[in-house]
Amino acid sequence: MSKARKIAVIGGDGTGPEVADEGVKVLQAVAKLEKLQFELTHLDWGGDRLLKTGAALPDDGLDQLRKFDAILLGAVGHPDVAPGILERKLLLDLRFGLDQYINLRPVKLFPGVETPLRDKGVNDIDFIVVRENTEDLYCGAGGFMHKGTPHEVATQMAIYTRRGCERCIRWAFELTRKRNNPKGKKLTLVAKTNVLTIGHDLWWRTFKEVAAEYPDVQTDYNHVDACCMWIVKNPEFYDVIVTTNMFGDIITDLSGIIQGGMGVAAGGNINPEGVSMFEPMGGSAPKYTGTGKINPIAAINAVSMLLDQLGEAKAAKRVMDAIMKVTGTKMKSQAAGKMGYTTSQVGDLVCEAL
Ligand code: IPM
Ligand code: MN
Numbered sequence: 001m002s003k004a005r006k007i008a009v010i011g012g013d014g015t016g017p018e019v020a021d022e023g024v025k026v027l028q029a030v031a032k033l034e035k036l037q038f039e040l041t042h043l044d045w046g047g048d049r050l051l052k053t054g055a056a057l058p059d060d061g062l063d064q065l066r067k068f069d070a071i072l073l074g075a076v077g078h079p080d081v082a083p084g085i086l087e088r089k090l091l092l093d094l095r096f097g098l099d100q101y102i103n104l105r106p107v108k109l110f111p112g113v114e115t116p117l118r119d120k121g122v123n124d125i126d127f128i129v130v131r132e133n134t135e136d137l138y139c140g141a142g143g144f145m146h147k148g149t150p151h152e153v154a155t156q157m158a159i160y161t162r163r164g165c166e167r168c169i170r171w172a173f174e175l176t177r178k179r180n181n182p183k184g185k186k187l188t189l190v191a192k193t194n195v196l197t198i199g200h201d202l203w204w205r206t207f208k209e210v211a212a213e214y215p216d217v218q219t220d221y222n223h224v225d226a227c228c229m230w231i232v233k234n235p236e237f238y239d240v241i242v243t244t245n246m247f248g249d250i251i252t253d254l255s256g257i258i259q260g261g262m263g264v265a266a267g268g269n270i271n272p273e274g275v276s277m278f279e280p281m282g283g284s285a286p287k288y289t290g291t292g293k294i295n296p297i298a299a300i301n302a303v304s305m306l307l308d309q310l311g312e313a314k315a316a317k318r319v320m321d322a323i324m325k326v327t328g329t330k331m332k333s334q335a336a337g338k339m340g341y342t343t344s345q346v347g348d349l350v351c352e353a354l
């Protein structure tokens with residue numbers, strides 16, 4: 001038996017706890033089969049806690065999380081809490097505070113899953129987006145002047161640092177090398193160097209410099225608007241994409257929908273030297289809370305990523321293979337309420353397929 005890994009589970013809001021439960025179910029099932037040990041701690045952080053106590057998480061929340069090996073997050077977003085508050089407190093503050101500088105989003109069409117792209121199949125849609133996760137417009141730098149008056153001025157600054165973009169770009173090169181795509185190792189930088197001639201010039205120069213250290217990796221560049229077009233027209237062009245925080249946010253929703261939607265897509269907030277956090281990308285979908293209609297595949301997909309990050313590649317693949325078996329042979333659809341099974345039954349099916 002290996003030593004027990006400590007996992008924090010933050011179910012969060014809306015349907016978050018339900019999908020996180022299915023993720024945990026699969027984690028426990030694969031642990032048993034692979035003889036791994038996990039010690040799970042459920043944290044009731046989120047919108048309900050905020051409404052009851054005035055704080056979404058305890059003051060020492062970040063310090064508590066630093067003691068874990070990984071975090072599984074359900075979803076953030078409560079209908080009774082103004083937009084932006086939980087997102088900042090429960091998601092962005094954790095990403096920034098734990099220095100999870102990579103936001104990793106695999107885009108893979110699983111067997112049996114319908115993509116809105118006509119004529120594209122599982123061999124065409126299989127790439128990974130490496131999104132920088134601690135800088136850019138997300139810093140919250142800026143402010144108001146003359147707020148609420150006709151003379152109001154609002155600034156919101158995109159901040160980029162050499163260290164910030166270099167560590168992300170370097171990690172993306174390493175990933176491309178490790179992924180070793182049989183179609184060719186290729187890393188595409190997505191930015192907007194023709195307009196953001198300051199910040200993205202820094203990204204461009206850094207990309208070129210780091211690329212020189214990876215002669216085995218083919219490099220490419222797309223402006224973000226063109227990238228949106230190519231993702232839809234020719235997703236098979238991509239192997240690994242590296243991009244800035246804001247653009248990464250946008251292109252990963254576009255990518256998420258071509259892989260079958262938010263019921264499937266997962267992401268990792270990774271600090272390669274620290275504590276990482278994994279989440280389904282779908283959001284809290286509050287209208288489905290408690291109905292058993294929400295798709296837990298994304299949360300289970302997040303568990304596979306979590307296992308991979310902990311160095312348990314075999315268990316991660318076992319979960320991934322089980323997901324593909326269930327999407328390919330059991331589920332009718334990946335849309336909420338149309339799966340042909342309840343949330344919990346889908347979790348059971350993945351456990352059986354393990
Ligand atoms: C995501 C989400 C978050 C982001 C929101 C909820 C703050 O859209 O993880 O992509 O913008 O990063
Ligand atoms: Mn997003």
